[in-house]
Amino acid sequence: MFLSIxxxxxxxxxxxxxxxxxxxxxxxxxxxxxxxxxxxAYNAGDMEKLGKLYTSDGMVxxxxxxxxxxxxxxxxxxxxxxxxxxxxxxxxxxxxKDKVVVVTGRWExxxxxxxxxxxxxxxxxxxxxxxxGDEWRTVLHTWN
Numbered sequence: 555m556f557l558s559i560x561x562x563x564x565x566x567x568x569x570x571x572x573x574x575x576x577x578x579x580x581x582x583x584x585x586x587x588x589x590x591x592x593x594x595a596y597n598a599g600d601m602e603k604l605g606k607l608y609t610s611d612g613m614v615x616x617x618x619x620x621x622x623x624x625x626x627x628x629x630x631x632x633x634x635x636x637x638x639x640x641x642x643x644x645x646x647x648x649x650x651k652d653k654v655v656v657v658t659g660r661w662e663x664x665x666x667x668x669x670x671x672x673x674x675x676x677x678x679x680x681x682x683x684x685x686x687g688d689e690w691r692t693v694l695h696t697w698n
Contacts, residue, residue, distance in 0.1 A: 580690065582648050585657040588683060588690045589643035596641045599634055601627040608692045609684060615696040638665040643679060654693060657681045661697055 588607075595604035605627035608614075614621045614629060621629045641663040649656040658680045667673030682694040 580648055580650065580655050580685075582645055584690065585645040585648040585655070585659075585683075588657070588692075589645050589659065589681075591689075592692075593641050593643055596630060596634065597639065599631075601631045601634070604630055608695070609686065612692050613694050615694065636666065638663055638675070640664045654682050654684045655690070657683055 592604065592607055595601075595607065605624065608626055610623075612622065612626065614626050616629070641661065643659055643661045645657055645659040647656075647658045649658075658678070660676065661679040662674060662676035664672045665675050677698045679697040680695075681692050683690040683692050685691075
Protein backbone atom coordinates (compact mmCIF):
# COMPACT_ATOMS: atom_id res chain seq x y z
CA MET A 555 0.00 0.00 0.00
CA PHE A 556 2.78 2.44 0.95
CA LEU A 557 4.55 1.66 -2.35
CA SER A 558 1.35 2.43 -4.29
CA ILE A 559 1.01 5.82 -2.56
CA UNK A 560 4.69 6.56 -3.21
CA UNK A 561 4.28 5.77 -6.93
CA UNK A 562 1.24 8.05 -7.16
CA UNK A 563 3.11 10.86 -5.41
CA UNK A 564 6.03 10.43 -7.80
CA UNK A 565 3.70 10.57 -10.83
CA UNK A 566 2.00 13.72 -9.54
CA UNK A 567 5.40 15.34 -8.85
CA UNK A 568 6.61 14.58 -12.37
CA UNK A 569 3.33 15.82 -13.88
CA UNK A 570 3.72 19.11 -12.02
CA UNK A 571 7.41 19.47 -12.87
CA UNK A 572 7.20 18.93 -16.65
CA UNK A 573 5.21 22.12 -17.43
CA UNK A 574 7.57 24.13 -15.23
CA UNK A 575 10.55 22.82 -17.18
CA UNK A 576 8.87 23.51 -20.52
CA UNK A 577 8.28 27.15 -19.60
CA UNK A 578 11.50 27.74 -17.68
CA UNK A 579 12.77 31.27 -17.94
CA UNK A 580 15.71 31.64 -20.29
CA UNK A 581 19.10 32.41 -18.86
CA UNK A 582 21.57 35.01 -20.04
CA UNK A 583 23.58 32.11 -21.52
CA UNK A 584 20.56 31.04 -23.61
CA UNK A 585 20.16 34.62 -24.81
CA UNK A 586 23.83 34.72 -25.75
CA UNK A 587 23.54 31.40 -27.62
CA UNK A 588 20.65 32.83 -29.66
CA UNK A 589 22.68 35.97 -30.39
CA UNK A 590 25.70 33.83 -31.35
CA UNK A 591 23.56 31.87 -33.85
CA UNK A 592 22.55 35.17 -35.43
CA UNK A 593 26.16 36.40 -35.59
CA UNK A 594 27.32 33.10 -37.12
CA ALA A 595 24.63 33.14 -39.81
CA TYR A 596 25.27 36.79 -40.70
CA ASN A 597 29.05 36.51 -40.71
CA ALA A 598 28.89 33.37 -42.88
CA GLY A 599 26.60 35.18 -45.32
CA ASP A 600 23.88 32.56 -44.77
CA MET A 601 20.89 34.86 -45.03
CA GLU A 602 18.47 31.94 -45.46
CA LYS A 603 19.54 30.60 -42.06
CA LEU A 604 19.46 34.10 -40.59
CA GLY A 605 15.88 34.58 -41.81
CA LYS A 606 14.82 31.39 -40.03
CA LEU A 607 15.96 32.88 -36.71
CA TYR A 608 12.91 35.19 -36.86
CA THR A 609 9.27 34.26 -36.30
CA SER A 610 7.04 34.21 -39.37
CA ASP A 611 5.65 37.59 -38.28
CA GLY A 612 9.01 38.89 -37.06
CA MET A 613 10.04 42.46 -37.68
CA VAL A 614 13.34 44.31 -37.92
CA UNK A 615 13.21 48.04 -37.20
CA UNK A 616 16.31 49.75 -38.61
CA UNK A 617 16.68 53.46 -39.24
CA UNK A 618 13.91 54.10 -41.75
CA UNK A 619 11.05 51.72 -42.53
CA UNK A 620 10.47 48.43 -40.65
CA UNK A 621 11.28 45.19 -42.49
CA UNK A 622 9.41 41.89 -42.13
CA UNK A 623 9.07 38.42 -43.65
CA UNK A 624 11.51 37.44 -46.40
CA UNK A 625 12.60 41.07 -46.61
CA UNK A 626 14.56 40.54 -43.37
CA UNK A 627 17.03 38.26 -45.17
CA UNK A 628 17.20 40.70 -48.09
CA UNK A 629 17.84 43.63 -45.76
CA UNK A 630 20.79 41.94 -44.07
CA UNK A 631 22.12 40.60 -47.40
CA UNK A 632 22.18 44.23 -48.55
CA UNK A 633 24.22 45.26 -45.51
CA UNK A 634 26.64 42.39 -46.04
CA UNK A 635 27.08 43.26 -49.73
CA UNK A 636 28.01 46.84 -48.74
CA UNK A 637 30.95 45.52 -46.71
CA UNK A 638 29.47 45.36 -43.22
CA UNK A 639 31.05 42.29 -41.58
CA UNK A 640 32.41 40.71 -38.40
CA UNK A 641 29.20 41.25 -36.46
CA UNK A 642 29.40 40.48 -32.74
CA UNK A 643 26.61 40.70 -30.18
CA UNK A 644 27.10 40.69 -26.41
CA UNK A 645 24.01 39.99 -24.32
CA UNK A 646 23.82 42.06 -21.13
CA UNK A 647 20.35 41.16 -19.86
CA UNK A 648 17.43 38.80 -20.34
CA UNK A 649 14.02 39.90 -19.06
CA UNK A 650 11.12 37.38 -19.23
CA LYS A 651 7.69 38.89 -19.93
CA ASP A 652 4.71 36.53 -20.18
CA LYS A 653 5.40 34.34 -23.25
CA VAL A 654 8.30 36.35 -24.64
CA VAL A 655 11.70 37.45 -23.41
CA VAL A 656 13.40 40.82 -23.91
CA VAL A 657 17.11 40.40 -24.62
CA THR A 658 19.37 43.46 -24.56
CA GLY A 659 23.03 44.13 -25.08
CA ARG A 660 25.67 45.65 -27.31
CA TRP A 661 26.55 45.02 -30.94
CA GLU A 662 29.57 45.85 -33.03
CA UNK A 663 30.70 45.29 -36.60
CA UNK A 664 33.18 46.53 -39.12
CA UNK A 665 32.05 48.43 -42.18
CA UNK A 666 33.20 50.84 -44.84
CA UNK A 667 34.63 54.10 -43.61
CA UNK A 668 36.09 57.14 -45.31
CA UNK A 669 38.57 56.49 -48.10
CA UNK A 670 37.80 52.76 -48.15
CA UNK A 671 39.23 52.12 -44.68
CA UNK A 672 37.33 49.79 -42.35
CA UNK A 673 35.51 51.47 -39.47
CA UNK A 674 34.04 50.02 -36.29
CA UNK A 675 30.32 50.59 -35.82
CA UNK A 676 28.67 49.80 -32.48
CA UNK A 677 25.64 50.46 -30.35
CA UNK A 678 22.84 49.12 -28.19
CA UNK A 679 20.70 46.21 -29.31
CA UNK A 680 17.34 44.78 -28.27
CA UNK A 681 15.40 41.70 -29.35
CA UNK A 682 12.01 40.47 -28.26
CA UNK A 683 12.08 36.69 -28.62
CA UNK A 684 9.67 33.81 -28.20
CA UNK A 685 10.38 30.11 -27.82
CA UNK A 686 9.36 28.00 -30.81
CA GLY A 687 10.19 24.36 -30.25
CA ASP A 688 13.70 24.11 -28.83
CA GLU A 689 14.90 27.53 -30.03
CA TRP A 690 14.29 31.17 -29.35
CA ARG A 691 13.18 33.13 -32.42
CA THR A 692 13.10 36.89 -32.83
CA VAL A 693 9.76 38.68 -32.94
CA LEU A 694 11.20 42.21 -32.89
CA HIS A 695 14.80 43.33 -33.51
CA THR A 696 16.11 46.88 -33.31
CA TRP A 697 19.32 48.74 -32.49
CA ASN A 698 20.93 52.18 -32.45
